[in-house]
Amino acid sequence: LKVDIFGKLDKIVKPSGILASNTSSIPLIxxxxxxxxxxxxxxxxxxxPxxxxxxxxxxxxLVTSEETVTAVTDYAKNTLRKKTVRAGDR
Structure with a gap:
């Protein structure tokens, strides 16, 4: 279902938009x-919590761009006031 939703979001979110998931059971790729x-x-x-x-x-x-990583990391740090750690899709 989530893979299908990402396909649908891709069609309606502006081209520069980043799509993020909190899933850990479906490979991000x-x-x-x-x-x-x-x-x-x-x-x-x-x-x-x-x-x-x-x-x-x-x-x-393997295909996430560095620009995406930077934008999301900056948002987490500066807007959400969180510390970040980078992990691979495993």
Missing amino acids: KMANATQRPGQVVGVHFFN VPVMPLVEIVVS
């Missing part, structure tokens, strides 16, 4: 490949 913007798909995993835990994991696939 699978969701990225359902879009025309695989470099703009990223995983963002929050740790529970979200309001208390300062850490967020930025998950990148």
Whole structure:
């Protein structure tokens, strides 16, 4: 279902938009490949309880662009006030 939703979001989100998922059970690359913007798909995993835990994991696939990673990391740090750690899509 989530892969299908990413394909649908790809058609309605502006071309510069980043698509993010908090999933850990579906390979991120699978969701990225359902879009025309695989470099703009990223995983963002929050740790529970979200309001208390300062850490967020930025998950990148083999095709996630560095621009996407930078934008999402900056958002997590500057807007959400979270510490970030980068992880691969495994």
